[in-house]
Amino acid sequence: MLFRLKALYSLYNFFNKSKLKHNLPHYQKLGLKKKYYSPLSSIDFKNFKPDVLKPSNLNITPLNQTEIFKNSSPEDQNHFLDYSKNGYLILKNYLSNQSVNDVNLEIDNLLKTGKIKFVQRNKLMFVLKQSQLIKSIGEDLKLKKFLNSLLNDEAVLFQSINFITGSEQHTHSDSVHMTTFPLGGLLGVWVALEDITEENGPLHYYPGSHLLPYYLNPDYNNVGNKWLIGDKSYTEYEDMLETKVKEKNLQKLVFKANKGDLLIWHANLMHGGEPHINKNKTRKSMVFHYYAKHCICYHEIKQRPALIG
Ligand SMILES: O=C(O)CCC(=O)C(=O)O
Known part of the structure; x- marks a missing residue:
């Protein structure tokens, strides 16, 4: 019960103003009566129009004018132009062999020296805070x-x-x-740090699934109340998605990636990891998540604004 108390999350947030204050101008623009530490979920936004936070004079280079696009083969360019239909795209051989080796060496060293540790079983979170190399890959200007x-x-x-x-x-x-x-202000960027086959737990994804509704707390009765976040387990969320995949007859693809390949997924693309069958093999990979700057970012299940910085 304790972990469902919104007040506990708010207390934690209260001491993290520097990482939450980015939302305040957005709240003000919307006229949303929230403090920087207040709980937040999709219910709070149901009456707002999506485009109110974005300035009209944003200068975004069109996809076909970006360097990555211009330096790609016509076949790849066509694949990129299908992004809005597919919800994902692949940049083959994005990282050189040397860069990937450097990243893997960096991870090994950081693990050996105890500077990074696994959480939630097998995740190394926020290594970019310890590694200038990894941060520079995520911050690459062309990307x-x-x-x-x-x-x-x-x-x-x-x-x-x-x-x-x-x-x-x-x-x-x-x-x-x-x-x-507004919904959709997120991208996932996944990089293979070695060759990946059916044996070592490849990424899977459902092309086109990003066009389905965003399934959020109200869709599995997990809204909670004024004081408590919802009481549904994460497994219930996963079960709901499994049902949607079956109902809509979605076709799964498995990414048998070569070392250095990069895959970008849309905020709402359904994806996950296949079983890692051969435990004698590793599955080295790295994911970056990016928010859109003119968005309010939060964790729907925990109803917490995202700590950024
Ligand atoms: O790497 C994987 O197998 C999946 C990662 C993932 O789902 C994520 O980061 O959102």
Whole structure:
């Protein structure tokens, strides 16, 4: 029961003003009566029009004018132009062999020296705070310009997650963990840090699933009340998505990635990790999540604004 108390999350947030104050101008613009530490969920935004937070004079380079696009083959360019239909796109050989080796060495060293530790079983969260190398990959200007054009906003690097083994995460949409107002203000960027096959837990995804509704707390009766967040377990969310996949007959793709390949997914693309069958093999990979700058970002299930910075 204690972990459902909104007041506890608010108390924690109260001491994190520097990481939450980015929302205040947005609240003001919307006329939303919230403090920087207040709970937040999709229910709070149901009466607002989506485009009110974005300035009209944003200067975003169109996708076909970005360097990544211009330096790609016609075949890849066509694939990129299908992003809005598919909800994902792949940049083959994005990172060189040397860069990937450097990242892997960096992770090994940070683990050996105890500067980073696994959480939630097998995640290395926010290594970008310890590693200038990893941060510089996520902050690469050419990549950011490409992401800006997909988001139609400025992409702000929020977090990195490194894996040494398969995530084995059930199918989900990031929009339940990293929710935004307006919806869709998030991108996931996944990088293979070695070759990945059916044996070592590849990423899976459902092309086109980003066009389905955003399934949020109200969709599985997890809204909670004034004092408490919802009482449904995360498994109930995963079960709901499994049902949607079956009902809508969605077709799964598995990303048999080569070392250095990069895949970008839309905020609402359903994806997850396949079972990691051969435990003698590693599955080294890295994910970056980016928020759109002119969004309010929060965690729908925990009803907490996102700590950024
Ligand atoms: O790497 C994977 O297997 C999945 C990662 C993922 O789902 C995520 O970061 O949202």
